[in-house]
Amino acid sequence: MQQRHSIQYKSDTDPVHESALRHITGEAVYINDIPVNDQMLHGFILTSTIACGKIISMDVEKAKMLDGVHAILSYKDIPGINQMGPVADDELCLAEKDVDFIGKAILLIAAETTEIALKASRLIDIEYERSEPVLVLEDAIRKGLLIIPPIEISTGDADKALSTSKHTLKGELRTGAQEHWYLETQTCLAIPGEDDEMGIFSSTQHPSETQAIISRILKIPKNNISVEVRRIGGAFGGKETQANHFAAWAALLAHHTKKPVKIHMNRIDDQKITGKRHRSINNYEVGFSDDGTLTALKVAINLDAGSSTDLSRAILQRAVFHIDNCYFIPNLKVNGQAWKTNHPSNTAFRGFGAPQAMAVIEQIIDKVARYLSKDPLEVRFQNFYRLSTNNITHYGQIIENNRLIVLYEQLVKSSAYVERRKSINEFNKAGLHYKKGLALTPVKFGVSFTASFLNQAGALVNIYTDGTVLVSHGGIEMGQGLHTKIMQVAASELGIGREYIKVDPTNTSKVPNTSATAASSGSDLNGMAVKNAVEKLKKRLAEVFVNEYNEKKSGELSVIEDIRFSGNFVSDNEHPERKISFEKLVKKSYKKRVSLSATGFYKTPGIYYDRTSSKGNPFHYYAFGMAVSEVLLDTLTGQFSILRTDILHDAGNSINKNIDKGQLSGGFIQGVGWCTTEEIKWDENGHLLNHSPDTYKIPTIRDIPEDFRISFLQNVPNPNTIKKSKAIGEPPFMLSFSVWLAIKDAISAVGDHRFEPEFSLPATKELILKSIEDIRKKMTA
């Protein structure tokens, strides 16, 4: 690495992460850092060591005798319902007769130390009767093990159009699983209170669901269970449903022992027993014309759901919605199926099914371009959704505020794509064992939960008599800067400094019945709910203001509509001399017996989807982005480096460019990991082989682009969202396809782009080497 340009945009006005100071001083408190009394016990989960079979017998007597062991629980000790699936009741909290993956929880142990718990677990004998597990996705497909009904969307007549297309290509794309690798492993602290009360501190993205599942399992009404989350050490979807499990187990142990119980997973066990991104096998047939216009597409998407449904239905739904990515395909049939295998249940992960589908269409475009000896850039442009024509998706939603063309035009220019393509071609002709590759890939990502009812949020805003404000909302701070954005929203709406505002840890007792912080929706939904609460409070304060002046002063009356909140003061726009500090107005309001606490609520307007006709407007809007990446590939070792990446992204009117920039670079690099080094393998018995960072390789600081340029599209306010902003959590993940396909381009250069390289995702060194080997063989043949 020699020359490096830093990210260009840096905002001096947008605040840094509200916890940044605590992060860098080590003062930020995570669940494992919460001081608890010396009664606290450590929970341990004893799990199945076989992938499929029956439990014949269990002997826990020796373990129970061990000093320091307080409880060993089985499903028989569950007072309520033994289920913890978030959507479908197909996931037992603790195994009864059968086990269906390695890592299925069977027994829970509470002991005074983790060492004692571990020792106890080794004294427990479980005898199994093994049956043949289904570990390979093809086997599940062959055996017909559908876990949910297929989802099909069709527009036009794909079969007919394929038969009349000038060219057709068939193919298969496999995409791999991905481990979330949040830095903070799954953690929960359960503290029993009076009677049935249970206080839960969980590293969860979805406290309301955590509460609901504990309520069912313990047979305790929800109003006795509070779930609190201050911050979590990374999640990426991995704590949307699966944090519930650890919370349920800790709560069960706490309920039985009447003592606080903490479960803090060690890394290896966490990796072994939690679900991953769904691996997929996708088969397609595409029709196109001489100029590369896509005329027809048929795709079958097959996801490995693992042992239970978890969120696979919604993930599959998002996958079939995103098979088009940015391209108008008039005749399209997509069939999505999710299959049951004997692996831990696969779950939410940044992108939520969209990355798998979008990889398929990007691979198709790349292949079509090579077939027609065109630069894939041309074929992409040729097929982009247009502004007023070719602008309806296969599920019938009109793409409004389409930014694809403007992103394309600006990025092709700013990245000097055309010039670099030329110099790369020359470099590649020199016959060295290094090859360069270049690719531009676009992203269109639908924003909203695809299950429309989830698009709601609540907030609670309290103003205290010293003028300080406490904001509670339903969203979780998992590093993405949600609380920072919420503070900004509350501060600007109330016209006071951020120093007067505190965002409270998220708690089900403050804001009930919330949705998960997921689907990139955190600030869209909660920001609006907070704004709604603030508006109520402002109205009350304005009334006090108006009454105050109208009672005392003579002359023209103040009216509520003219009252402005700005610069820590409240004033009358029409009568600027009528001005009072925010704090004074708050004190006056209190004395006038006006409520200084308000709830807020928001539901996304205008979204609907009809499952029978497969048509509707499932998304509130789309987020767009584009990336160009250049790689240098050593064709002898398969090692590569990313020489340069240019990203141009549409974040609407960003609420906080510093934070959005962080989501962009972070999401992109996480995607690069999925596309390259993050490979997951299992052995023939279903044991996860990459179960520690020793063998599972997420990107390091040396794996980022040597020259990394990120910019935002300017002057693109997003109508009808908080501060006219756009969601930013997931879309950047798929920008990493530019790296994936640049690698493919470099491999292709080995055969002077005459042969379609064998390619899948991730593009590991092993895959790259074999693909090059294959091309070299074809060249000499």
Next chain:
Amino acid sequence: MTGYSHKIRFVLDGKILEVDFNDGRYSPALTVLNYLRSLPNHRGVKEGCGVGDCGACTVVLGELAGDDSISYKAVNSCLLYLPMLQGKQLITVENVAGEHELHPVQQAMLEENASQCGYCTPGIVMSMFALYKNHHQPSLKAASDALTGNLCRCTGYQPILDAAMKACTNNGIDHFSASEADTVQLLKQIRSDDPPGIEGVTSYFRPSSLEAALDLKTRFQNAIFIDGATDIAFQLAGQPEYLIDLSGISDLKTFSKDEQYLYFGAGLTIEEVRAHTEDHLPAISKILEVFGSLQIRNRATLGGNICSASPISDVLPVLFSSEATVELLSKKGKRELAVEKFIKSYRETRINPDEILTGVRIPVRGENTISWSSKVSNRQDLDIATVNAGFRFIMGQDELVSQAILAFGGLAATTKRAIKTENFLVNKKLDEKTIRQASEILYHEFEPISDVRSDSASRRILARNLLLKCYIEYLNPNF
């Protein structure tokens, strides 16, 4: 035991702290990570993996360097046993800020928005702090090298790298410099403490001399010798019986060179070996650049890596190809053995139970020698090799090869030479035709295993391609 102490003393929070292992609260096999987290005010240190692969638990160790200054090194506290702190200064994230202002690295982290979820951040701050103390205006390579051992899943690293480049511009001057003289005094007070010798379920001794180490080994025959303990600390998460820590023996840390040999004490850390070989043996330093992370290289030792006899050791192929020898010491005397002979089988060596590996001797070769090394791993850094290689050609008359050594890791149960290919190359000219033929022989010479890192076929391809790569890069850059 006489001459040893069941107490240790080290500097933390500006004070000398004493831990008495006889009070039963702590085991000597307790990691510094878990020790810190048991204290009320040091929970900033985080466990991200517990196996030295993520750096969330990074702390900095300060040690006396000469009589009046302190050296600062970032290490993984999850791979450090508590008694190893004896005589050192332990610096944690809570110590980094000054009384009234943030440390420059923290300030830069803040300004560059370099934290998101914050869980990896304390470790990153510590690695960056060590970089700050050791580098003035580091190159991007040096800065990223210092941070390779710190995984972050949120930021994409760019802001972290920007922060490092921004912060490290002041010759390492900070509040630690201001109080360095005081800290030196504290460290001098504990410098001549009796070395730790703690007996219990796990017993730990840190002898000060080779003789004492051999005495201990005679007494406790199943004792395990450790030094950096980076490989063993997480494997022995259970309760090892006897640990003899060789890190207190200065004889094991010597480096010398004369016209014939370079001599490396077995206790030199990989980072020290890397620095010593930069000028003389670039084939060695090159491969050590991608050995683990800086935190690991600061602790792991040359002797430890050799004695682990791992089939994917990054050190062994280059030692094979440079015909290095190991020096073994027992009460009966010294013996010397070729490294290649020393490696017996998978993770087994020919060391006798009463011996200590004291050093490595590498013969200096003339100008007619070509040395080359390479490591291929799935991830460029902080990863275990899929295949690694150390090659050496000695050229004889008429540009013919008089000796070829091609040593590979990752292709067999031990580091292994490609004897057939070597024999083929002898007395040949190193031209393209020869290399192509040799690489085909090489392709078939091994029966590598398929495992989680790679399948057998790719390993064969790599073995063959590495010879081609060596030829292209070293012998014929125009190829």
